[in-house]
Structures are given as C-alpha cells and as structure tokens.
Amino acid sequence: MDHVVHLSNAVAVLGQFPVLAGANLTVDRGEIVLLQGPNGAGKTSLLRLCAGLLPLARGEATVLGCDLRTNRESVRSRVGMLGHANGLYADLTVAENVRFWGATVRASRSEVTAALTRMGLAQRLGDVVVSRLSAGQKRRTALACLIARRAELWLLDEPHAGLDAAGRDELDATLREATSAGATIVVASHELERAGALATRVVEVVGGQIRELSSGPESSRPESTGPESTGPESGEAN
Amino acid sequence: MLRVARLLAAKDLRIEARSRIVTNQVLPFAAIVMVMFAFALNSDAVVSRVAPGLVWLATLFSLLVLVQRAFAIESADGATDALRAAGVDPAGIFLGKAMALAVQLAVLEIVLLLSAVVLYRAQLRLSGVVLLVTTLVAATCGLALVGTLYGGLAAGVRGRETLLPLLLLPVVAPVLIGATRATEAALGTGGAAVADGWPWVGLLAVFVALFGVGGTLAFGPLIEE
Amino acid sequence: MATPKTQITDSPAEYSDTKRAPLGRVRSTGTPFTRTIGIATIVSMATLAVFGLVLSPADVRQGDSVRILYIHVGTVWIAYVAFTVTAVSSAAYLWKRTRSLTWDRFAGASAEIGVLFMALTLFAGSLWGRLSWGKFWVWDARVTSTAFMFITYIGYLAVRGLGGSHQQRAKRSAVVALLAVLQIPLVHFSVKLWRGLHQDSSVADRTHVTLQGLMLFSLFVSLIAFSLLYLWLLIHRQRVLAMQDALDDKGLDYALQQRRDEGDL
Amino acid sequence: MEDIGFILAVYIATFGSVTALALFILRRGRRLAAQLPDEDKPWI
Numbered sequence: 001m002d003h004v005v006h007l008s009n010a011v012a013v014l015g016q017f018p019v020l021a022g023a024n025l026t027v028d029r030g031e032i033v034l035l036q037g038p039n040g041a042g043k044t045s046l047l048r049l050c051a052g053l054l055p056l057a058r059g060e061a062t063v064l065g066c067d068l069r070t071n072r073e074s075v076r077s078r079v080g081m082l083g084h085a086n087g088l089y090a091d092l093t094v095a096e097n098v099r100f101w102g103a104t105v106r107a108s109r110s111e112v113t114a115a116l117t118r119m120g121l122a123q124r125l126g127d128v129v130v131s132r133l134s135a136g137q138k139r140r141t142a143l144a145c146l147i148a149r150r151a152e153l154w155l156l157d158e159p160h161a162g163l164d165a166a167g168r169d170e171l172d173a174t175l176r177e178a179t180s181a182g183a184t185i186v187v188a189s190h191e192l193e194r195a196g197a198l199a200t201r202v203v204e205v206v207g208g209q210i211r212e213l214s215s216g217p218e219s220s221r222p223e224s225t226g227p228e229s230t231g232p233e234s235g236e237a238n
Numbered sequence: 239m240l241r242v243a244r245l246l247a248a249k250d251l252r253i254e255a256r257s258r259i260v261t262n263q264v265l266p267f268a269a270i271v272m273v274m275f276a277f278a279l280n281s282d283a284v285v286s287r288v289a290p291g292l293v294w295l296a297t298l299f300s301l302l303v304l305v306q307r308a309f310a311i312e313s314a315d316g317a318t319d320a321l322r323a324a325g326v327d328p329a330g331i332f333l334g335k336a337m338a339l340a341v342q343l344a345v346l347e348i349v350l351l352l353s354a355v356v357l358y359r360a361q362l363r364l365s366g367v368v369l370l371v372t373t374l375v376a377a378t379c380g381l382a383l384v385g386t387l388y389g390g391l392a393a394g395v396r397g398r399e400t401l402l403p404l405l406l407l408p409v410v411a412p413v414l415i416g417a418t419r420a421t422e423a424a425l426g427t428g429g430a431a432v433a434d435g436w437p438w439v440g441l442l443a444v445f446v447a448l449f450g451v452g453g454t455l456a457f458g459p460l461i462e463e
Numbered sequence: 464m465a466t467p468k469t470q471i472t473d474s475p476a477e478y479s480d481t482k483r484a485p486l487g488r489v490r491s492t493g494t495p496f497t498r499t500i501g502i503a504t505i506v507s508m509a510t511l512a513v514f515g516l517v518l519s520p521a522d523v524r525q526g527d528s529v530r531i532l533y534i535h536v537g538t539v540w541i542a543y544v545a546f547t548v549t550a551v552s553s554a555a556y557l558w559k560r561t562r563s564l565t566w567d568r569f570a571g572a573s574a575e576i577g578v579l580f581m582a583l584t585l586f587a588g589s590l591w592g593r594l595s596w597g598k599f600w601v602w603d604a605r606v607t608s609t610a611f612m613f614i615t616y617i618g619y620l621a622v623r624g625l626g627g628s629h630q631q632r633a634k635r636s637a638v639v640a641l642l643a644v645l646q647i648p649l650v651h652f653s654v655k656l657w658r659g660l661h662q663d664s665s666v667a668d669r670t671h672v673t674l675q676g677l678m679l680f681s682l683f684v685s686l687i688a689f690s691l692l693y694l695w696l697l698i699h700r701q702r703v704l705a706m707q708d709a710l711d712d713k714g715l716d717y718a719l720q721q722r723r724d725e726g727d728l
Numbered sequence: 729m730e731d732i733g734f735i736l737a738v739y740i741a742t743f744g745s746v747t748a749l750a751l752f753i754l755r756r757g758r759r760l761a762a763q764l765p766d767e768d769k770p771w772i
Contacts, residue, residue: 011719013628016711021722041725051323055463055628057715077325085316089249091256103245104324129256149324207725387642391635395625405618405639408611409646412653419657441653452645456638463631490772492757508743516739527731531738538742579749587738594731692746699753702771706760709768 004029004153004184005050007210009059012049019045021208022059027186030179034199035188042208043188044084047155050186051081064152077105080151082159086142090131094121094141097130102148115148118174120166135162143171147178154178156187160194172198239330246334251341253311260342264303265349271296272353282359287428289358290421293350294377294414300346301381301410302403305389308339313393318461328458332386336453340382347374366424369435373424376442377417383446384409387453391460409449416441492702500695507688511537514681522678528594533681535587537689538580539609544693545577546616546643553640556633564708565701567633570640571623572700574616576693581613604655611650615643629708 005027012020019042027033035043048054050063052072061068066075088097095116102112116122119140130138139162146154154175160168175185175198188205189195196202204211254260275292279285285292312318321331351374354360362370388405392398416438422428423435493501515533522529549570556566588606589599600606623636766772 013715015626015628016714016718018715018719018722021719053319053323053463055630057628073325076323079323081320081323083316083319083323085319087317087320088315089253089311089317090314091253091311092249096252100245100249101320101324104242104321104326208719208722391622391639401618401621401625404614404621408614408618408650409642411611412649415653415657437656441649441656445649448645448649452642456642459634459638462634463627490766490769491761492754492771494771512739512743516735527735530735534738534742576749579745583742583745586741590734590738594734696746696750696753699750699757702769703753703757703760705770706757706764706768709764710760713764713768 003027003062004031004064005186006062007046007049007059008061010049010056010061011058011208012045012054013057014045014054018057018208019054020049023205023208023210025203025210027184029182029184031201032175032179032185032187032199034195034202035186035205036190036192036195036202036213037205041205043205044157045208046205046210047081047157047186047188048083050153051079051155052076053081078151079153079155080146080149081155081157082142082146083157086138087145088130088138088141091129093127093129094133094137094144095126097141098144098148101145105149107148107150111150112148115144118147119144119170136164136167139163140167140170143174147174152183154183154185154187156185156189158189159187160189160191168194239327239333242327242330243332243334243337246331247337247341250308250311250335250338254338254342259307260304260346264300264307264342265346267303268296268300268346268350269353271299272350272357276357285358286360289354289360290425290427291414291418292358293347293354293421294417296350297343297347297377297381298407298410298414301343301385302406304339304342304346305385305402305406306399308335308386309389309393318394322461328461329454331461332390332453332457335390336379336382336386339386340378343378343382344374347378360425360427363424363426366426366432366435369420369432369439370424372439373417373420373435373442376439376446377413377420380413380442380445380449381410383449383453384413387449387457387460390457394461412441412445416445492699492706497695497698500691500698504688504691504695507684507691511681511684511688514677514684519677519681525595528591529678531587531591531594533685535584535591536682537685538587539584540686541689541693542577542580542584542609542612544690545573545580545697546612548573548697549577549616549619549640550644553637556637557641562630562633564629564633565705567629567637568701568704568708569697570637571620572697572704574619574623574640575700576696578613578616578620580689580693581609581616585610585613602654602658604651604658607654608647608651611654612647615646619643629711 003026005025007023007025010020010023010025011018021042023042023046025033025046035046037043045054049056049061049068052063052066052068052075055072056068063075064078066072068075087101089100092100098116098121099112102115107115113122116126121140121144125133125137130141133141139159143159146156159171163171172194175187179185187195187199202213204213272292275296276285279288309318312321351360355362385406388402388409392402392405395401419430420435420438420442423430423432423438426432511533515530519530519533521527552566552570552573556562556564556570559566588609592601592606593599619636619639622639623632625632625635627635761769
C-alpha cells in the first residue's frame with residue numbers, strides 16, 4: 001500500500017453525465033489535500049468515488065489498497081465521509097445520533113463520548129433533538145459522528161459550511177490531530193484562507209479533472225508520518 | 239449482521255416513538271379506510287362476512303404508507319448514503335428495517351382487527367386464538383419483508399410514490415389471500431372451521447421463508463448505485 | 464383478413480434519404496439469418512391466418528370460437544417462453560463474472576416482447592371466454608396468475624427505465640427479474656389454493672377440446688409461427704438495444720471531451 | 729355467426745400489434761444504425 005489514494009484517469013458517471021472526466025490524483029499518508037474549484041467541477045463526485053459510493057466507469061482507482069474497480073465495498077468501513085447532507089436523523093437527539101453512527105462501526109462508548117466532547121456537544125446540546133438545532137450545530141453533530149468513526153481516510157465536503165468561528169477552530173484542530181494520529185484527509189472547500197492554511201497541498205478540480213496547484217504553506221510536501229509510506233515514490237499503487 | 243439489524247430496528251422504533259407519525263397519522267388513515275369500506279359495501283351482513291378481507295386490505299394500504307415513511311427517514315438527510323458509506327452490511331439494514339416495520343404493522347393490525355369487531359361485528363372466538371396470533375405473526379413478517387425490499391429499491395429513484403405500489407401489490411397478493419382465509423377460519427366467518435386455516439398459515443410461512451432469504455440477498459444490489 | 468405486413472427484407476432504396484449514412488448502405492439490425500427467419504415468419508403467419516380462419520373446421524362443441532385458440536395458445540406460449548428467457552438471462556448476467564450487458568439486453572428485449580404477448584393473451588383469452596363460458600373473466604388460478612405476471616413484468620420494465628448507468632440498470636433489473644421468479648409460483652399456488660376451496664365451476668369439463676386433424680395442424684402452425692416471430696423480434700430488439708447502449712457510450716465520449724474542455728476555458 | 733366479430737378482433741389485434749412492434753423495432757434500428765459505424769454492430 002504505497003499511496004492512500006491513487007486515481008489514474010478515473011472516470012465516473014452520473015446517469016449519462018461524466019462527473020469525473022479522467023482525474024489523476026495521488027494522496028499519501030498524513031496529507032491534508034484541499035480540493036478547490038467552481039461549483040459542478042466534480043469535487044463532491046471525487047470524494048464520493050474515494051468513499052466507494054460512486055462506481056468507477058473507466059480508469060483506475062485504488063484507495064487504502066482496495067481496487068475500486070473490483071471491490072469498492074471493502075473500502076467503506078475504513079473511510080469516513082461527510083457529504084453535503086449531514087446524514088442525521090431529525091427525530092433523534094445529538095447524542096443518540098452520534099451513538100448510532102458510532103455503533104455502525106463498533107466504536108466504543110468512550111470514543112463516542114470523546115467525539116461529543118471534542119465538538120462541544122457533550123453538555124447541554126447532547127440531549128437536544130436534531131430538528132431543533134441550527135445548521136451549524138447540525139454540522140458539528142455530523143462531524144462528531146465522523147470523529148467517532150476513527151477512519152483512516154477522511155473525506156470532507158464543505159466541512160466549514162455553517163460553522164461559527166469556534167466551530168471552525170475546533171474542526172481544524174481535530175483534523176490536525178487526526179493527521180498526526182496517522183489519518184489522511186481530503187477536503188473540498190470554498191473557504192480558501194481557512195482551509196488553505198490547514199492544507200498541506202492544494203489541487204484544483206475543473207471539468208472533472210484535477211490540476212495540481214501548489215504545495216501548502218510549508219512549501220514542500222510533508223514528511224509522511226505513516227510507517228508504510230517511507231519510500232514515497234517507490235512503486236505504483238495497484 | 240444481526241447486530242446491525244438490531245441497531246437499525248431500535249433506531250427506527252425510537253424515531254417512531256418520538257415522532258408518532260404512525261400513531262397520529264397512519265392509524266387514523268387506516269381507521270377511515272375501514273369506515274369507507276362500510277360505506278361502499280352498504281350492508282351489515284356483507285360487511286361482517288368480508289370483515290377479515292377488509293382488515294387485510296386496509297393493512298396493505300397502510301403498508302404502502304408505512305414503507306414510504308420508513309425510507310423517507312433515511313433519505314431526508316442523506317442517511318442512506320451515510321449508511322452505505324459506513325460500510326454497514328445491507329443484509330443487516332434490510333432485516334433491521336423489516337423488524338421495525340413489522341412491529342409497527344403488528345400494532346396497526348391489532349387496532350384494525352379490534353375496529354373490525356366494533357364496526358363490522360366480527361366475532362372473536364377462543365378456539366381460534368392460536369391460529370389468529372400465528373396468522374398475524376406470519377403475515378406481518380411477510381409484509382414487512384417484501385415492503386422493505388421493494389421500498390429500498392424505490393427509495394432512491396424518481397417516481398417512487400407510484401413505482402412502489404406497482405411493484406409491491408402484486409407481490410403481496412399471496413399474503414392477502416392467505417391471511418384473509420386464515421383469519422376467516424380463526425374468526426369463524428361464514429362458518430369456516432379453525433382447522434381450515436392452517437394450510438394458509440403454511441402458505442404464509444413459505445412466503446416469509448422465500449422472501450426472507452431472497453430479500454436478504456437482493457437488498458444490497460438493489461440499493462447500490 | 465389480417466395478414467402480416469411486416470417488410471422484413473431490407474431494400475437498399477429505403478436508405479437513399481438517410482442523412483448520416485456512410486458510403487453504400489447502412490447496415491442495420493438485419494443479417495441473412497434474421498432475414499431467413501423473417502421470411503419464414505411471414506409465410507408461417509400467413510399460413511396460420513389461412514388455416515385458422517378458413518381451412519380448419521369449427522369445433523363440434525365450441526363452434527367457431529375455437530379459432531381464437533390458435534392465436535391464444537401461440538401468444539401465451541411465447542409469453543411464457545419470453546419470461547423464462549428473461550429470468551435465465553438475468554441469472555446469467557448475475558452469474559457470469561464478466562457482467563456482460565448482452566445478457567441484460569436479452570432479458571430486457573424478451574420482457575418487452577413477453578409483456579406485449581401477455582396483453583394479447585389476456586385479450587384473446589377474455590374474448591374466447593366470453594364466447595365459450597359466457598364471461599370475459601373467470602377467477603381460475605391460471606387466468607389470474609397470468610394477469611399477475613403481466614403486471615409484474617410491467618413493473619420490471621418500469622425498473623429498467625429508472626435510469627442510471629448501464630451496469631446499474633442491469634444489476635437492479637436482474638435482481639427484480641429473479642424476485643419475480645420467486646413471486647410467480649407463490650401467486651399461482653395461492654390463487655389455486657383459493658379457488659380450490661371454493662370449487663364453484665369446473666372450467667376444464669366444459670371447455671375440453673379434442674383437437675384432431677386440421678385443427679391440431681393449425682395449432683402446430685400457430686406454435687411454429689409464433690416461435691419464429693419471437694426469435695425474430697428478440698434478435699432485432701436486442702440489437703437495437705445494443706446500438707442504443709453503444710450510442711450512449713459514444714455520447715459519453717463526447718460528453719467527456721466537453722467536460723474536459725470546461726477546464727480549458 | 730355472431731362469433732365472427734370476436735374472432736376477427738383477436739386476429740386483427742394480434743397481427744396488427746405484432747406488425748406494429750416489428751416495424752417499430754426496424755425503424756428504430758435503422759435510425760440508430762445510421763449513427764453508428766459497423767464496428768459497433770458485432771452481428772455483422
């Protein structure tokens with residue numbers, strides 16, 4: 001397993017429309033890659049492809065060592081995806097939602113509590129029904145569900161949307177913690193100054209393809225923190 | 239798989255306990271359907287003769303509503319995607335949602351049966367209780383299984399409101415026939431003997447077994463993109 | 464008298480006004496093999512019409528209404544064959560690791576033909592029932608489960624039309640087709656059990672026909688004619704669906720190019 | 729013979745709709761065939 005994500009000429013189709021038109025992308029362990037680009041460029045589809053939700057129509061794609069052409073189901077339990085929708089049940093409380101989503105991946109009780117605490121939901125908000133929350137509070141809850149999953153690869157679609165300043169700080173801190181614990185993050189965002197500061201690399205998605213833009217603020221690719229990826233350029237994935 | 243099933247069933251039932259959609263909307267709907275049947279048939283004798291059939295017919299109509307509701311919960315905020323993305327076993331989703339649906343259906347059927355006693359003067363008898371309970375359990379399981387199966391298929395697509403009845407009603411015809419005849423036998427409607435009911439329960443059991451296995455296998459491919 | 468008007472042989476003159484035709488004539492769904500079947504179909508259908516309507520005698524008990532049976536038996540036979548082919552093709556699609564869309568298209572083409580023939584079967588059957596039983600419809604197990612089959616495959620075709628990628632369409636509809644295989648015997652059995660307990664009229668006694676001589680021959684002609692017709696329709700429809708899918712893929716290439724150009728603006 | 733109407737109705741409906749389907753398939757086939765090269769028609 002050389003790269004966490006390796007896409008080579010990946011094409012994905014929604015109906016008959018090619019949302020991804022030959023995307024090439026390589027992400028190594030410990031990176032925080034920011035996807036930017038106009039609406040409809042294919043950012044969401046790229047994330048959904050990596051999560052094993054969108055079938056690969058042509059090309060090659062490997063995520064966490066799983067070939068998405070043949071078994072995109074097996075990658076799912078190791079990837080955490082936060083889409084546009086929060087995936088919350090409106091009639092359940094915050095704590096119940098996080099507990100449910102934690103339980104789907106066998107997260108322990110303490111992990112769930114830690115996730116709630118991390119997003120500041122452990123106290124008063126925990127017992128509030130989700131339909132009563134504001135958009136930002138729902139986003140926090142969704143993030144807590146994601147944290148409870150302890151995924152190896154985090155795929156975040158506009159995670160900052162609706163969050164207040166404190167929430168954004170908590171999110172950024174969480175993401176940094178996650179990468180230092182060995183996770184890899186791909187995040188799509190329009191909030192360039194905030195997400196750009198966080199990212200180790202920025203790529204642009206345009207017309208269903210990917211253009212490398214720049215390295216992040218440290219100006220060089222970060223040292224890989226995972227033990228498996230010490231030889232960065234050695235061998236092709238797949 | 240069973241762990242996931244229990245998790246989902248508990249979640250669905252908790253949502254129902256909070257939102258009370260079934261209690262406050264589906265039960266009244268089913269009750270008004272029962273009253274409407276009496277209007278349409280316009281004869282006390284006829285109504286009491288066909289009472290078991292009307293109970294199950296009202297159950298089928300309510301099933302369509304319940305299934306729509308069960309999957310509206312999932313699709314409202316992208317939870318279907320989230321479940322798939324979490325790598326949750328589709329067989330577990332299928333069984334879990336079917337279990338929750340079965341509980342709701344069972345409550346509904348009991349209420350409908352009681353309303354048949356009140357409105358249609360259907361007679362309950364002690365000798366038929368075992369048959370009646372077995373019939374209720376078997377028919378409920380069968381309806382919940384196929385309802386979940388085709389509900390899952392129709393959930394993600396355009397025109398789901400019209401596709402679901404088209405797919406679901408032909409499939410549940412054996413349940414309607416079997417459950418009605420067995421209930422008639424249990425209640426003694428039209429002079430039916432209790433013993434006449436058991437072959438029909440056998441039919442229901444075969445139905446449950448076939449669609450239990452078939453649905454568990456088929457649900458994954460049906461909800462996949 | 465209705466005779467099949469189907470022009471199955473391709474004449475080059477018809478392509479003269481086709482716009483995007485390359486040099487020479489456009490090769491469509493016809494091949495020498497299907498043309499042979501096509502001609503045989505026309506001949507046998509014409510034979511069926513002549514024998515069924517004119518040459519075969521009226522039945523001693525049923526009178527002329529037996530002539531409807533020559534159509535009815537043929538269409539119901541094809542409908543059952545067509546749905547069987549759909550089930551087998553669907554199973555083959557799911558079974559084979561290659562996930563070949565050819566199987567899916569055979570399943571879809573066959574179901575479309577089956578639905579049409581099932582509709583014709585129900586129509587002919589109810590008219591025949593009116594003549595020989597005095598009612599358009601009887602709640603016989605076979606009749607009723609046939610009607611259910613008709614509705615079930617209409618549902619199957621609706622599922623095929625849901626959209627999505629070709630593979631998604633194929634997988635979803637194959638699963639639905641196999642579920643229909645579970646469902647049909649159950650419906651048939653339950654309706655049979657239901658009628659068995661009521662036992663109001665024994666349909667078989669009054670309508671039993673001993674076919675012999677020209678009548679039996681007409682029935683054979685019917686089975687052969689409809690089988691040939693089915694084969695011809697299936698092959699051509701499958702090829703049309705294949706071209707449709709190929710055109711979709713071509714459209715995808717074009718759309719891919721357009722999508723890539725978005726980035727170069 | 730009052731049955732003749734029913735019998736003819738069955739024959740006309742059957743032959744008519746079958747012919748209509750065949751013609752529809754042929755016309756659709758020709759229209760699509762004109763837009764595709766022969767490589768996409770493996771039966772040729």
